[in-house]
Amino acid sequence: MVESSDEVVVVEAGVIGGKNVASDFIEDDIDNFLEKSELSISTKVRAPTSEERPNDCPKGWVVLYEYPFKIGYKFPLNSLMTQLLSVMQVSPAQIMPLVWRVVHVIDKLAQDANMEFTLEDILYMYEIKRVEVSRYTFFLKPGKHSLVENSGANDRGWKKRYFFVNKKSMGKSFDYLHDGWNSEEILPLPVEESVYSRTKINQLLKKYSAKERMFRNKFELTPSDGDILPQSTEEHTANTNEPTNDTSPSMASEMLERARKRKQAASTLTVMPSSMGAPKATQNSLALRSDAITLEKECKTLREKLERSSSALMAAEKKVTELSAELAKEKNQNASHVANMTSMKEETDATIANLREELMDAASRYTWKTKARLMKQFLDGQTSKWTPEADIRQFLEVFRTQEDLVPEGENSVDVTATADSGVNTETDGVA
Structure with missing residues (x-):
């Protein structure tokens, strides 16, 4: 398990939690940051408001923590970190301090050893896992040896020191930096077991002692007996036939001078972006992985759209079914009303006909009665x-x-x- 400071908090077994806090970075800190990071003074940097958090970083702006630049990072970032950010497509602020420490030390060791170290070599040792609010850190794989000692150093307070940098003002060479905050979970970065990676790691473990591989702020190597160890398997094999007890001053001086020159060359080396710093095979692999991640995101977006469309279609079909049922019900009710009205009309017509006949009968009887009465009156002599x-x-x-x-x-x-x-x-x- 990773040594814990306030960068990760173990809530319960298997669960890692944490929270975002307000930044205490102020406008007066901008000049110091630009100088420390070696960004151009024309770069637009602003402090977050008291309500803004790292995951509130707007599009077009890159959220950065001050921490990496306190331990020695400068722009442009080293090749390993550039590769990591390019492949993962997350904000630099989503990378936990432990990762910055490990990558920083390994980059320095690889430069000093004049060795080409890639992201695949790092992923041979470490797994990248999601923690907290969409942040990512390293976990050492079972059975693997860590190249970096003290990687879980306690660095309290780092969460309060972050700021927003306008991406466009940084220049085109920083297009690989992800703006905003990527809350989507990143796919695992699968790496096959590589003999080549294992060989390079073993070489560094043999070359540098645990003390030399121990993380410290502004990590730099100091000359040691380890500097005279062979730089590759081939060189070591070639020297195995030489007497091992040869300690002539001239040979020792020559080896120390070669080590000094290698270190001087490494210290003046300009770190190039990942597209220039990785071997061709590694570049192709990273490009394919990046394309696969992009494709997976597009597929996820399409699946979500399809699900929304399917849900809308199902809702529409359900509504049509409900309306059809209501329409059928209305038709049945109207038919019933029509039948009732028809029946009532028939009954009314029959009643009217009956009343008319009764009225005519009554009129006839009344007329007949009246005539008979008049005639009786005439016969009786009353008329x-x-x-x-x-x-x-x-x-x-x-x-x-x-x-x-x-x-x-x-x-x-x-x-x-x-x-x-x-x-x-x-x-x-x-x-």
């Missing part, structure tokens, strides 16, 4: 004279039609003539 002309005239004054007075088969003119003649044989005779 001395029958005057049908007056009744007909009154009827015509009210209804103004003669058609209703005409019996079937007779002409209305004959009826009118009869009414106007004033003659009624039966009534006159009785009278």
Whole structure:
């Protein structure tokens, strides 16, 4: 397990937690940072507000911690860190201090040994795991030997010293730096067991003592007996046939001088970006891995879009089904209403017809009764004279039609003539 300071907090077995805190970096610290990091004075740097946290870094800005530059990092970053950031595509602030320490020491050892050390060689020893709020750190693989001693040094307070740097103002050579904050979980970086990596690591373990490989601020190597050890397997093999007890001053001086020159050359070496510092095979491997990560992100985005589209389609289909059910229900209800209304109309029509017949029967009975009563009155002598002309005239004054007075088969003119003649044989005779 990694030695713990305030950079990682073990919450429970197998779980690593932590939190982001406000920065105490102020505008007055900018000039000191630019000088320490060797960035151009034209670089735009700003302190976060009291409400901003590292994961609030806006697009177009790179969030950086002061810590790496306190232990000796400068821009441009060394080849190993450039490779790591290029492949992982995360903000430099998402790399935990332990990683900066390990990479810094290994880079110095490799330069001093004039050895080409790559990201794949580091990943032969370490696994990169996600911790805290989308940060990443090294875990030593089981059975592997660490090249760096004291890598879990206690560096309290580093979380409060961060700031935002405008990416565009840094120049095109820093395009590999990820702006903002990448909260997506990075895919594991698989590395096959490499004899070549194991050989280089063993060479450094043999060449440098544990004390020389111990992390310290602004790590630099000092001349030691280890400097005269062979630099590669081939050189060591070639010297195995020489007498091992040869301690002539001239040979020792010559070897020390070669070591001094190698160290001087390494100290003046300009660290190039990963595209120039890694072997061709390593570059191809890293490029393929980077492409694979990018492709995986695109696939993830497409899957999310597909899931959202599928969810929207399912929701739409569900809505259509619900509306269809409601429409069918409305149709059934309307059909029921229509049937009820039809039935009610039929009943109403039948009632009206019945009422009309009853009314006509009642009218006929009333008329018949009235005529019979008048005739009885005439027979009883209560009425001395029958005057049908007056009744007909009154009827015509009210209804103004003669058609209703005409019996079937007779002409209305004959009826009118009869009414106007004033003659009624039966009534006159009785009278």
